[in-house]
Amino acid sequence: MLWILVASCTAWYVGAYESTDECRTFQSGDDVSLLQRRASQDSFSLEAPCEAPCLQRDSGTPGFIMERLFHEEAVSCPWQSPGQAPDEDCKRRLAHINELRDAIAQCERPLAFTERAIGHRGAPLVAPEESLASWQIGARSGAGYLECDASVTKDLELTCRHSNCDLDSTTDLVTNHPDLNAKCRVPFVPGSGMPATCCTFDFTMKELSRLCAIMENEVNKSATVASEYLIGFPGFRSNATGNVKCHKVESYAFYLKLLKKSGFHAIPELKDTWNSRTEDFLKSKGKNIYWLADKFANMLQTAGFKPWPQEGKKSHPGTLYGIMQTFDYRLAEHWKTTRPKMMVEYMWQVPPPEGANCSDGNGDYNGPSGPGGDCGGEKLLQHLNQLGVNMFSPPIRTLLASGPGRTIVPSATAKILKEMNVESIGSWSLERQGCSPKPDGPNAQPPTAALEASSLAPCWDPDAWYYSTTDGRSTWQHLDVLPILDALFKKVGIRSMFSDYPATVAAYANCVLDA
Known part of the structure; x- marks a missing residue:
């Protein structure tokens, strides 16, 4: 393992640093300064030989992903005290992580273009979200799909x-x-x-x-x-x-033109249609959310983005696909009723309590005529699926649970989606959460004495939202990123994954899943 790691670090850091001595065992505490130094390095250069503005495939430098996946604390067991001999759960976990990291370390093209990786707002871990630079870095990180969150303007653009x-x-x-x-x-x-x-x-x-x-x-x-x-x-x-x-703050029209010109798939989301402020604004203009949904869909269709082939899940080389996203089930219903061939992905954040209707303050689901809002109840999912919505994307925490021996297993919701035989399950968002120096969230508790004394401090937040249903909480050190990806793709059966730095998903997909 060690000789592979050292050799790979030396090779992959060429062009990313002035010297290769950055390839070392990192300590918690120097992560932020190391990231800040990255700002002046050329692995994120936005200069491109193609006619600007454009996006490039297969042009990223993997040095940054090495920092995040190949250092000592990436294979810690957070439930153990410092110096404690690994228990059996820990040994299995370390062996699993090392197996996945070995595959990535020996991979020739970890950041090759892959439809498995979605640039969530581009690559906002390292660039301003929804900007040209963010999309450029997302593209160079291997993302096959790039996202724009489309919000309406005063002049209805x-x-x-x-x-x-x-x-x-x-x-x-x-x-x-x-x-x-x-x-x-x-x-x-x-x-x-x-x-x-x-x-x-x-x-x-x-x-x-x-x-x-x-x-x-x-x-x-x-x-x-x-x-x-x-x-x-x-x-x-x-x-x-x-x-x-x-x-520059960009338009949805610019985003579509950019992706079409550069050869990337589009996965835009129409934002906040269930928000009363949005609905009130549209009403003041003599419009409604369905008018806005039609405008959004027409622009995607006119730009030339296609639905997936009906005969199977495998995409056609050279064809650019477009997926419309929404958290508002009224729009999912509307799109599938008026444009049955277009691809619609329904997303939700908060499923209702067991046995209850969907409610997060935006209204309860009580049938097709019910009010809109964020809702992931089984009754609604089945209703949308019957209408032809066969792409669903809840957050990571909704698809995963902790199993025996601290393993990561599919959740009850994941099993429901598999039983529904949906075309695609996606999830969001990797790289979205990091260390928390203090309790963060309504359920946060003070750290255990072991965690407070460990090398993981201050990454001890037990309320890390995205990973709160699995053991090994969210940390900058990537404690569970690779096992989480392995569980999502192989056990849950997701087709693609949103990430704020899609290189991690791309490396896993290219070097492990599709190798």
Whole structure:
């Protein structure tokens, strides 16, 4: 194992660092600084020989994935005290991880283009989400599909923003554009103690194009000047494109043209249609969510993206596919009723309690005429499936559970989806969560004495949401990333995986799953 690892590190770091002595055993505490140094390195260079703007396949440098998968703490057993001899559960887990890492270490093209990997908002672990740079890095990381979250604008266009109303924390609107801040439905007011609320439908597409996308920031609602409003982004992320002066906020039309030109599949999501603010805005324009859904679908179809072939799951080389995503089951119903051949993926975040209707504050599901909202109840899934919706994508935690001997096994929901014989199961989002230095979430508890004293501190958060149904919680050290991918693809049967840094999924798919 060791000689393979050392040889692979030396080879894979060529071009990524000035020297190869970065290939070493990493200690917790130097992760953030190492990531920050990455910002000036050429493995994330955005220069491209193709006519700009464009995306490139098979052009990434695997050095960064080596940092995340090939160091000592990536194979720790978090339930054990430091220095404790591995128990049988730990031995099995380490053997499994090493088997997967060996396959990746010996792989010639870990970042080859693969439809298994989806760039969630591009690659926001290392670049501002939904920006050209984020999509470029996602493409170079092996992603076959790249995502745009389409949000409606004041002039009824669509822009790529993850939430309709997060412009204050994902762009430079508050800090650099006082004239636009004044147009926000809740502008930033120095010393008010209130955060700004700035929505895409407060602005025209032309106005939004003046903004620069930034890494998703925490905000200081008590700031006394605009320059103090943005606090910074989580330490497990890094802006690897810090030398770029401005990442322009892009339109949905630009995204479709970019992917079509560059040869990548599209998986856009129509955002926040169940949100009352969105519905109220559309009503003020004499429109509704179904009008917006039709516009969204027509643009995807007109751009030339195709549905999967009906005769089987295997895609046709040279054909670019388009998948429409929604958390709103009303839109899933609408699309499949009006455009039965187009591909629709229904997503949900919070399944209802056992025996209850779907409800997360947006309404209960009570049949096809029921209100919209985020809902993953079995009754609804079966209803949508009968309409022809055969692609479903819940979060990681909904598809996995802990089994005997600390193994990772399919959840009850995963078994339901397999029994329904759906065409595709996807999941989200790998690389979305990292270390937490303090309890984070409603169920968080103080760390055990063993974890507090271990080398994993401060990565001890027991409430890590994405991985909360499996042993080995979310940490920057990637404690369970490879076994989680192995369980999702081989046991659950997912077809593809969203990731904030799709190189990890691509390496697993190219070197293990499809090798």
